[in-house]
Amino acid sequence: MTAVDTADQEVRPSPAPPPEHDEAASGRASRPRGRRRLGPGKAIPLGYLVGPLLLLGVWSWGSAQGWIDPRILSAPWTVVATAWDLWESGRLGPDLLVSARRFALGLTFGVLAGLALAIVSGLSRWGEAIVDGPVQIKRSIPNLALLPLLLLWFGIDERMKIITIALGVLIPIYIHTHNGLRSIDGRYAELSETLRLRPASFLGRVVLPGALPGFFLGMRFAVTSSWLSLVVVEQVNATSGIGYMMLLAGTYGQTDIIIVGLVLYALLGLTSDTVVRIVQRRALTWRRTLED
Amino acid sequence: MATHTGGLTATAAVRTRNLYRSFTDDRPVLAGLDLTIERGEFVALLGRSGSGKSTLLRALAGLDQDATGTGDIEVPEQVSVVFQDSRLLPWQRVLRNVVLGLEGPGAKAKGKEALAEVGLEGRERAWPRELSGGEQQRVALARSLVREPELLLADEPFGALDALTRIRMHGLLRALYERHRPAVLLVTHDVDEAIVLADRVLVLDQGHVRTERRIDLDGPRDPSDPRFAAIRTELLSALGLDSPRTTETEKEES
Numbered sequence: 001m002t003a004v005d006t007a008d009q010e011v012r013p014s015p016a017p018p019p020e021h022d023e024a025a026s027g028r029a030s031r032p033r034g035r036r037r038l039g040p041g042k043a044i045p046l047g048y049l050v051g052p053l054l055l056l057g058v059w060s061w062g063s064a065q066g067w068i069d070p071r072i073l074s075a076p077w078t079v080v081a082t083a084w085d086l087w088e089s090g091r092l093g094p095d096l097l098v099s100a101r102r103f104a105l106g107l108t109f110g111v112l113a114g115l116a117l118a119i120v121s122g123l124s125r126w127g128e129a130i131v132d133g134p135v136q137i138k139r140s141i142p143n144l145a146l147l148p149l150l151l152l153w154f155g156i157d158e159r160m161k162i163i164t165i166a167l168g169v170l171i172p173i174y175i176h177t178h179n180g181l182r183s184i185d186g187r188y189a190e191l192s193e194t195l196r197l198r199p200a201s202f203l204g205r206v207v208l209p210g211a212l213p214g215f216f217l218g219m220r221f222a223v224t225s226s227w228l229s230l231v232v233v234e235q236v237n238a239t240s241g242i243g244y245m246m247l248l249a250g251t252y253g254q255t256d257i258i259i260v261g262l263v264l265y266a267l268l269g270l271t272s273d274t275v276v277r278i279v280q281r282r283a284l285t286w287r288r289t290l291e292d
Numbered sequence: 293m294a295t296h297t298g299g300l301t302a303t304a305a306v307r308t309r310n311l312y313r314s315f316t317d318d319r320p321v322l323a324g325l326d327l328t329i330e331r332g333e334f335v336a337l338l339g340r341s342g343s344g345k346s347t348l349l350r351a352l353a354g355l356d357q358d359a360t361g362t363g364d365i366e367v368p369e370q371v372s373v374v375f376q377d378s379r380l381l382p383w384q385r386v387l388r389n390v391v392l393g394l395e396g397p398g399a400k401a402k403g404k405e406a407l408a409e410v411g412l413e414g415r416e417r418a419w420p421r422e423l424s425g426g427e428q429q430r431v432a433l434a435r436s437l438v439r440e441p442e443l444l445l446a447d448e449p450f451g452a453l454d455a456l457t458r459i460r461m462h463g464l465l466r467a468l469y470e471r472h473r474p475a476v477l478l479v480t481h482d483v484d485e486a487i488v489l490a491d492r493v494l495v496l497d498q499g500h501v502r503t504e505r506r507i508d509l510d511g512p513r514d515p516s517d518p519r520f521a522a523i524r525t526e527l528l529s530a531l532g533l534d535s536p537r538t539t540e541t542e543k544e545e546s
Contacts, residue, residue, distance in 0.1 A: 188381065194373040195439075197392070209383040
């Protein structure tokens with residue numbers, strides 16, 4: 001029997017299933033009949049796919065019935081065919097590569113800078129006095145608003161794009177790592193004193209591992225922010241990349257290509273978030289949270 | 293500020309002279325306290341909330357930077373502290389917690405040995421979260437013993453445990469003490485705990501040692517023994533409680 005059935009039983013209050021059936025299903029002793037369990041109940045396997053699949057179903061159905069004008073929104077199969085054509089003709093590959101490279105470089109530089117600033121500011125009061133203010137000011141300025149200045153300073157080439165992405169990434173990494181460093185329990189510092197830990201061991205065994213959960217939280221925001229900045233810089237001033245491809249398609253009314261670009265962004269975003277989550281789970285096995 | 297020195301006489305492990313500590317400008321928490329603990333002696337420190345028990349322990353541990361005061365403190369080179377919470381780093385496995393800060397190739401083996409001594413053999417690779425409260429406190433004991441301390445400072449180490457676990461921990465602590473023979477200063481609010489474990493019980497009041505009682509019960513110490521009850525009554529009255537009743541229920545943090 002599947003877990004979906006179990007979840008169904010948990011919610012349904014009255015016709016209680018035979019007790020041994022219930023026990024086999026939930027691995028728990030049977031409860032008094034008719035009592036409704038509070039809380040959302042058991043997780044549905046692959047439940048996160050239900051909504052997107054439903055959406056895809058409506059889209060397919062609407063396109064097949066001719067309710068959706070292909071000039072407004074191409075049918076899913078057209079999008080798939082277009083993606084295949086683009087890939088076959090060698091138009092998609094290079095654009096994808098360019099976008100991925102911008103993303104990776106911007107993310108790397110942003111994470112390194114954010115981490116360095118967070119450590120400087122988290123470990124010394126003077127560092128905080130110098131670093132924290134400017135970062136908070138940068139935080140309150142949207143990245144988009146900085147674009148004209150960045151264009152003037154760094155031109156329209158790759159450098160500007162990577163710097164823009166890195167600036168967006170730096171902020172969440174800094175905020176969450178700094179917060180992680182500062183919220184480490186002072187009692188651990190006391191313990192380290194009584195154990196006479198050397199400063200290097202204190203940093204490596206107590207401070208940095210303690211700040212790791214904060215860093216990963218920042219990392220997840222950073223990845224999202226990185227894609228966001230990528231879309232912006234690729235549509236403002238570019239001659240290559242997925243964003244450029246979509247922009248071009250927009251002028252010719254090729255909704256299928258636009259959808260291909262959107263799906264690619266979504267897939268890339270989801271993939272990178274999943275990668276961060278997997279690494280996070282591996283690195284933070286000591287922390288069993290509600291998420292797991 | 294007091295000085296911590298490693299050089300001590302042949303018999304004393306701890307010696308304080310005229311120790312003053314205060315956190316605000318008014319009444320000091322420790323007011324000219326004199327204390328001597330012999331090498332290998334087990335001393336329990338009782339006192340009401342605010343009597344200065346924890347302040348004294350923290351002064352001996354060198355953890356009182358936020359206090360002001362004068363007086364001399366002499367403690368040995370190797371001092372270990374056990375806190376009321378186990379204070380294990382949640383992101384390090386049990387063995388890593390035990391040998392935290394220890395260096396050298398023998399550290400791991402020593403850590404394993406210490407874990408076996410507290411009855412946690414085979415749990416080296418567990419995360420602290422996977423252990424019960426009593427087990428966590430046993431890891432903390434292993435962490436303090438692996439450093440071979442000449443002085444063990446314990447600040448209500450069993451205060452957060454349930455009564456049954458506490459009794460089991462009393463046996464363990466006494467056994468470990470008898471094997472390693474460090475000088476021990478145990479801060480507690482539990483009169484029975486003090487009588488069961490210590491060679492000498494001190495009652496702190498208003499920053500002074502007000503009562504001192506040597507526990508001369510031979511054999512296993514049984515709370516139902518009339519002599520035990522007599523000492524309990526005496527100590528409770530020194531704490532300002534005249535009717536003999538157990539302080540088990542008084543969970544006051546000093």
